[in-house]
Amino acid sequence: xxxxxxxxSDGRSAALRAARLRLxxxxxxxxxxxxxxxxxxxxxxxxxxxxxxxxxxxxLPGGGQFESADNxxxxxxxxxxxxxxxxxxxxxxxRRWRWALAALLISVALLGGGIWWGIxxxxxxxxxxxxxxxxxxxxxxxxxLLDEALVGPSELPPARRRALREAFAALAVDHxxxxxxLHFRAGERLGANAFALPDGSIVxxxxxxxxxxxxxxEADAEVLAVLAHEIGHVIxxxxxxxxxxxxxxxxxxxxxxxxxxxVTALAATLPTALVHASYSRDFEREADAFALALMDRHxxxxxxxxxxLRKLGEVAGDDHSFLASHPPTTERLQIIGGR
Amino acid sequence: xxxxxxADGREGDDSRIGSAGQANSGQANSGQxxxxxxxxxxxxxxxxxxxxxxxLSILTxxxxxxxxxxxxxxxxxxxxxxxxxxxDYTAEPLxxxxxxxxxxxxxxxxxxxxxxxxxxxxPLVFVYWLLFPWLLxxxxxxxxxxxxxxxxxxxxxxxxxDAVRVYALLPIxxxLTxxxxxxxxxxxxxxxxxxxxxxxxTPFSFHAxxxxxxxxxLTALPIILLCGALAGAVLAGLGWLMESLFAxxxxxxxxxxxxxxxxxxxxxxxxxxxxxxxYLCLLPVFAWLRARGDNxxxxxxxxxxxxxxxxxxxxxxxxxYLLNVFAIVFTLGLAIPWAKVRLARYRAEHLRFxxxxxxxxxxxxxxxxxxxxxxxxxxxxGFDAGL
Numbered sequence: 001x002x003x004x005x006x007x008x009s010d011g012r013s014a015a016l017r018a019a020r021l022r023l024x025x026x027x028x029x030x031x032x033x034x035x036x037x038x039x040x041x042x043x044x045x046x047x048x049x050x051x052x053x054x055x056x057x058x059x060l061p062g063g064g065q066f067e068s069a070d071n072x073x074x075x076x077x078x079x080x081x082x083x084x085x086x087x088x089x090x091x092x093x094x095r096r097w098r099w100a101l102a103a104l105l106i107s108v109a110l111l112g113g114g115i116w117w118g119i120x121x122x123x124x125x126x127x128x129x130x131x132x133x134x135x136x137x138x139x140x141x142x143x144x145l146l147d148e149a150l151v152g153p154s155e156l157p158p159a160r161r162r163a164l165r166e167a168f169a170a171l172a173v174d175h176x177x178x179x180x181x182l183h184f185r186a187g188e189r190l191g192a193n194a195f196a197l198p199d200g201s202i203v204x205x206x207x208x209x210x211x212x213x214x215x216x217x218e219a220d221a222e223v224l225a226v227l228a229h230e231i232g233h234v235i236x237x238x239x240x241x242x243x244x245x246x247x248x249x250x251x252x253x254x255x256x257x258x259x260x261x262x263v264t265a266l267a268a269t270l271p272t273a274l275v276h277a278s279y280s281r282d283f284e285r286e287a288d289a290f291a292l293a294l295m296d297r298h299x300x301x302x303x304x305x306x307x308x309l310r311k312l313g314e315v316a317g318d319d320h321s322f323l324a325s326h327p328p329t330t331e332r333l334q335i336i337g338g339r
Numbered sequence: 340x341x342x343x344x345x346a347d348g349r350e351g352d353d354s355r356i357g358s359a360g361q362a363n364s365g366q367a368n369s370g371q372x373x374x375x376x377x378x379x380x381x382x383x384x385x386x387x388x389x390x391x392x393x394x395l396s397i398l399t400x401x402x403x404x405x406x407x408x409x410x411x412x413x414x415x416x417x418x419x420x421x422x423x424x425x426x427d428y429t430a431e432p433l434x435x436x437x438x439x440x441x442x443x444x445x446x447x448x449x450x451x452x453x454x455x456x457x458x459x460x461x462p463l464v465f466v467y468w469l470l471f472p473w474l475l476x477x478x479x480x481x482x483x484x485x486x487x488x489x490x491x492x493x494x495x496x497x498x499x500x501d502a503v504r505v506y507a508l509l510p511i512x513x514x515l516t517x518x519x520x521x522x523x524x525x526x527x528x529x530x531x532x533x534x535x536x537x538x539x540x541t542p543f544s545f546h547a548x549x550x551x552x553x554x555x556x557l558t559a560l561p562i563i564l565l566c567g568a569l570a571g572a573v574l575a576g577l578g579w580l581m582e583s584l585f586a587x588x589x590x591x592x593x594x595x596x597x598x599x600x601x602x603x604x605x606x607x608x609x610x611x612x613x614x615x616x617x618y619l620c621l622l623p624v625f626a627w628l629r630a631r632g633d634n635x636x637x638x639x640x641x642x643x644x645x646x647x648x649x650x651x652x653x654x655x656x657x658x659x660y661l662l663n664v665f666a667i668v669f670t671l672g673l674a675i676p677w678a679k680v681r682l683a684r685y686r687a688e689h690l691r692f693x694x695x696x697x698x699x700x701x702x703x704x705x706x707x708x709x710x711x712x713x714x715x716x717x718x719x720x721g722f723d724a725g726l
Contacts, residue, residue: 007424009490014539015699016424016489048429051410052384054417057427057487065490067425090410093391100387103394104673110397 002077006055006068008033021058021066023077031066042081049088050075052095115249120279123244127237132178135240136199143183143201154184156206164209167220168202168227171298178234182227184209192315196230198239204230211311218304225295225305232290238283245279288332306333373648373693378684380418382677388414389676405436415679416486419687422698430485438481445470472506473499483536491539491703498535505531522552529636538642540704547639555631563624570620577613615668622664626657637690644695651689659685 001024008019008031019033027042038060046059055069068074093099127135154161161184172180179200187193187205194204204227212222233239292302313329392407409432416426445467452463476497483495505527512520526549533545630651637649659681666674 011490012703013699014489014491014701048413048427051413051417052380052388054414055425057429090391090395090406094388097387100390103390106394107390107397110394114397 002073004066004068004070004073006066006070008064008066011063011065019066021068023074027081031060047074047078050091111252114252116278119245119248119252120241120282123241123248124237126244127240130237130240132200135234135237136179142197143203146203147185150188150190151185151203151205152188154186154206156184156209160209160213164204164220164223167224171224171228171231171294174294174297175231175235178231180231180234192312194226194230196233196238198234198237200234202227202230202234207315208312211315212308214311215307218307221300221304222308222311224298224300225291225308228291228294228300229287229305231294232287233283236283236286236290238287242279242283285332309333371648371650371691373646373691374422376687376690376692377420378418378680378687379420380414380680380683382680385414385680386673386676402436405432405439408432408435415683419683421488421692424489427487428482428485429487430481434481438478442474445474468507469503472502475506476502479532479535488538491701494537494539494704496535496537496542501531501535522556523549525556525632526552533636533640537704538701540702541643544641545636545639546641547635551635551639555628555635559624559627559631562627566621566624570617573616573620574613577609577616580609619661619664622660623653623657626660627653630656633686643701645698646693646695648691648693649689651686656685 001022004021004023006019006021007016009016017033019031022030022032022037024030029040029042029045031038031040040060044061048057050056050071053069053071055067056071056074058066058068060066093103164184165182168180168182172178181201183201183203185203185205187207190205192205192207192211194202194208196202204223208226209219209223212219215222288305291305295302295305309329309332388410392403392410396402396404396407409428409430412428412430416428419426449463449467452460476495476499480495480497483493486493509520509524509527513524526547529547530545533543536543630653633651634649637647640647663674663678663681667678
């Protein structure tokens with residue numbers, strides 16, 4: 001015979017009365033509250049799952065409920081009645097520090113693995129299986145914004161432009177479905193730079209062409225090396241993958257750690273900035289590898305990619321430079337030379 | 340004694356909980372009228388619950404998160420006591436999962452449609468603009484229905500018209516009046532939220548005036564301007580610092596002008612710090628609006644003849660926010676359970692229930708919300724979209 005001390009409410013008013021629940025043999029339960037004892041069997045009761053040391057709620061037929069904080073006695077009786085999970089399995093994990101520690105290790109391992117490998121791999125599969133138009137829609141209107149804010153009209157001589165366009169077309173011929181187009185702009189604040197928009201527009205600045213033109217013999221190959229890198233961004237769908245990956249990380253962290261209250265939730269999602277930087281370096285490495293393969297196919301010497309990177313390093317003046325979001329040049333040069 | 344918590348005239352019934360004596364002790368402790376809310380949750384205990392449920396959520400690819408949510412909410416409800424009696428959250432996780440699937444479908448459909456058919460974006464915005472108040476209303480009703488205190492359910496009386504008016508139509512006035520309408524709109528939101536809730540059969544009512552909300556935001560204005568200016572100055576100052584740092588790194592760099600991996604990491608850490616500092620500067624604004632806003636809302640909320648009294652301090656709340664943010668950032672999120680417990684304890688300890696008569700006479704609703712008929716609610720399509 002086990003007796004639980006607790007409170008009884010009838011479900012019709014907010015009145016709460018001290019009561020006792022006598023737990024007997026053969027699942028027999030007796031509620032002692034005021035006048036007559038009321039008798040139930042276990043099957044008639046709905047008992048809430050144990051959670052920390054919070055009181056248990058036992059719903060009785062007819063809308064009343066009995067509440068007691070004597071969790072251990074109740075669990076002991078439930079177990080004696082052969083009730084499976086007298087102590088709920090989640091609670092068994094929650095009550096011990098060693099299980100909490102195991103849960104912590106599992107969470108860190110899976111979250112870390114998910115963020116570093118899982119999300120990028122999933123984003124890659126999704127992005128490469130979607131039609132090129134979806135990727136193109138990511139950057140719609142970007143070129144116009146760039147024209148308005150950051151770059152100016154190109155001042156390269158038409159003959160130089162034509163020559164580079166022809167060389168570019170020869171590189172792009174492998175990927176007719178990507179609508180690769182070359183645009184020339186004056187870099188202005190962006191300096192010697194090149195970038196790819198997801199819709200296949202590739203922009204190269206006059207400053208970058210001038211940098212390559214310092215050594216006329218190598219000039220075309222150096223510009224083409226940079227353009228090959230940018231084509232890599234388009235073909236490998238880095239625009240769409242970036243959007244998918246960042247959305248994935250934010251969604252994951254918000255779903256798992258959110259629900260904290262606005263300010264503290266914000267603190268929890270701040271590390272996404274660091275994850276983002278790592279993702280963009282991965283894209284640069286992939287574009288480098290793509291560029292080298294493309295150059296090999298078209299008989300362009302790899303040394304030209306290395307030489308233009310060195311030149312870019314010399315002029316890199318501000319954080320808008322071509323190098324800012326890229327892996328360290330020394331590392332890139334090693335990779336280029338090492339193949 | 341003016342407060343008679345259980346002066347219901349029934350005599351000789353010494354077994355009842357919540358005696359006038361306890362009401363007295365509540366007074367004696369704080370020197371203020373009413374019964375204090377008490378929070379009994381502990382950070383260490385909640386950490387184990389949190390991390391175990393987090394791991395299970397990850398292992399099940401998020402499916403278990405509905406169960407995790409119920410356990411977390413139950414923990415906070417059950418540890419919030421008023422006059423010795425806790426609150427209970429009895430929602431079934433499967434229904435929460437259903438709500439999440441609905442919310443995910445709605446959001447996913449919106450995003451996909453916007454990406455694939457940009458032309459459809461505008462009409463879609465209109466549809467979702469009307470859909471959002473409905474989802475929110477459904478969620479409020481869901482959570483109220485599964486909240487129980489002293490054996491009685493809470494409830495939320497759903498009015499689609501009111502929801503659309505408050506959450507979709509009235510906000511249009513904010514830009515039209517250059518923001519002057521904002522405090523008045525906040526009052527409407529609080530009024531909708533409080534005024535449609537009920538405890539058992541007794542409705543809550545909301546009595547704040549637009550003038551009170553206007554005063555709240557007018558007095559916040561100097562803090563907003565000061566903190567905003569500070570945040571702007573911090574951003575500008577750090578931007579300048581970063582630029583000069585970058586320049587000096589470049590000057591020190593080797594022959595190839597390579598700033599080096601170390602510099603890149605440094606720059607990234609600094610931009611991270613900049614964002615963090617920016618939000619830290621705005622923390623007083625968040626804390627002030629939250630503390631004073633909560634006080635204003637609770638102090639003008641009534642449940643039948645009963646009132647509430649809230650006395651959160653903006654400074655104390657800001658210190659708690661500050662402590663929580665630092666703890667969470669420096670433990671990479673592990674301090675979240677302690678942060679939540681700390682915040683819940685502060686909020687509970689600064690809220691009191693001021694009975695205007697016998698609480699025992701608060702009755703269940705007309706709709707016979709006892710266990711036998713409770714499930715009718717779910718047949719009517721109750722769900723929580725998590726808004």
